Amino acid sequence: MPVKLTITLEMGPGKTTILEQAVDKDFYRCLNFQVPTVHHRTVASINVTITGEGVSMSKKTKILIDRPAFIHIIQTDKPIYKPGQKARLYKVVELQDPNSIRIA
Template sequence: MGRPGIQMWTWKLCVFLSWMCVGQAVAGPQYMVAIPAILESGAETKFCASLLEPNETLEMSVTLMSKEANTTLMKKTYCQDFHTCTEFKVPLVQDEVVQNFVVEVRGDTFYSKEVRKVKIKVYRAMTFIQTDKPIYLPGQTVQFRVITLDSQLRPVNQLVSV
């Protein structure tokens, strides 16, 4: 504890700066949008959006942007607190891609735009082969079964050539 005066000023500065940050955050409307970072191609998924303490009528738009197309997932106008979850179908892609997830909140005196990245991944069906015992002796008949499951662990309804 060699320099208590410096420690005291450092402490006061930290408290003052955090008070300024909290003061700015509380002054205007607050919003939050939650979505998984990795989405499955072609699957149904959802995101949730919340808006707290709007001091004016605000329009919130949520868009999934790629090089090929922009998909507006939600565009609503609110003048009071709300919380909503919206389902949408993830675009079909052939290979793993990264797209921009854009949230824009706009009013007469308030504007905010956040851009985050989400990965759209293609999950292939997986095939499992199971035998009736772990070790066979020469000449024994091997009994086995084969099952193909999708990413939700549901059986895939397709024929496989032997």
């Protein structure tokens, strides 16, 4: 007999449903989901609720969401310089699509 599985992400007053599905015994699945962007470290909660015939179970786990790290990489035109030489610096930029595939 299937039960209802609900997984939600709670951040502050907001609540986002990650999964809501009727599942059978021995259900197993890995989920990918988009974590909201934050500007500072934020504590959120993942809430898993299973509801069946007259029975309900719930488990809440706190998680830490950290802001994205911005890294600046500068490349030089050669690895070693002699005194008095001018260093030419270049910014290294890489663009990726949402699937992390390099596009530029």
